[in-house]
Amino acid sequence: MNAVLEKIIAIGIMPVIAKLESEEDCSNLAAALEAGGVPAMEITFRMANAERYIRQVREQHSNIVAGAGTVLTIDQARKALDAGAQFIVAPGLNPEIVRFCQEQNVPVIPGVATPSEIEQAMNLGLQYVKFFPAEQSGGINAIKAISAPYKAMGFMPTGGLNLNNIADYFAFNRIIACGGTYMIGKHLERREWSAITDLCRKSVQIMLGFQLAHVGINAPDAGAAASIASGLTQLLMLDPGKDGANSVFAGTAVEVMKHDGLGTNGHIGFRTPCLDRAVRYLKAMGVSFREDTAKYAPDGSLKIIYFAQEIGGFAVHLVQA
Secondary structure, eight states, rough: EEEEHHHHHHOOEEEEEEOOOOOHHHHHHHHHHTTTTTEEEEOOOOOOTHHHHHHHHHHHHHHHHHEEEEEOSSSHHHHHHHOOSSEEEOSSSOOHHHHHHHTTHHHHEEEEEEHHHHHHHHHOOOSEETTEEEEEEEEHHHHOOOOHOTTTEEEBBBOOOOOOTTHHHHHHBBBEEESSTTTTTGTTTTHHHHHHHHHHHHHHHHHHOOOOEEEEOSSSSSSHHHHHHHHHHHHOOOOOOEOSSSEEEEEEEEEESOOOOOOSSEEEEEEEHHHHHHHHHHHTTTTOOEEEEEETTSSSSSEEEEEEEEEETTTEEEEOO
């Protein structure tokens, strides 16, 4: 896969920039997005001098993946690429723009809203499309329905997304990223950079969707594990939990290992609605994992993996919800 597409998919959130008034604003916005854990910018040709801001971001903010949006003509695409745009996004599917970008070996994500447009995109050799306008076209339910016959196609919904509905999109594994202006809003013109950072951080939190799954306690042997689990069950009025080959549960919240497991004292597990997405994002942010702990489902999707880092004497792992 193209390295830029890999980064877009790993970040998972694409801020759409519709208005900039100065290079200072552009620089402050880029810094705010990066601080919020969303180092990506779709700088649209809705505004004048879009190519100037694309060039600025590419020259001054190397950690940010920056491309052009609302590209309606080949001339705009050419200006964007001359400025260093790493990808092109369009509201509709224009085969001429797609072919031009393909000739330049630059990722292009055109907009679609119907099966016919998806098939046209497939005939052009595309694997990823923008679903636009997302909410006005039926939202995540429409994407699930329309995507069913097209197993190889990934979608970047844009239009009407916000903090109240992005979790539903991210829970579907065919979503490569969510685009929108909601984390920018009026904060850009008011130059409220910390508010943009906060909205980006909240978006990431929703995308990852981490919830505590259980806490693990290391015990020296099966007898000690049974005693600890029994004590917790009685103390907290819990139902007896699963008793397996390697551990016994007190209810569902505490797992007591029948041997020294990972972590000096034990482990902490967090569940997430899409483990593959969470791991991609965290790796893109520089987080390391213990690949030898990874376990996979029959379909090849990731089921569980531990972080390389131990926190407070506890190993930490993620598990598919």
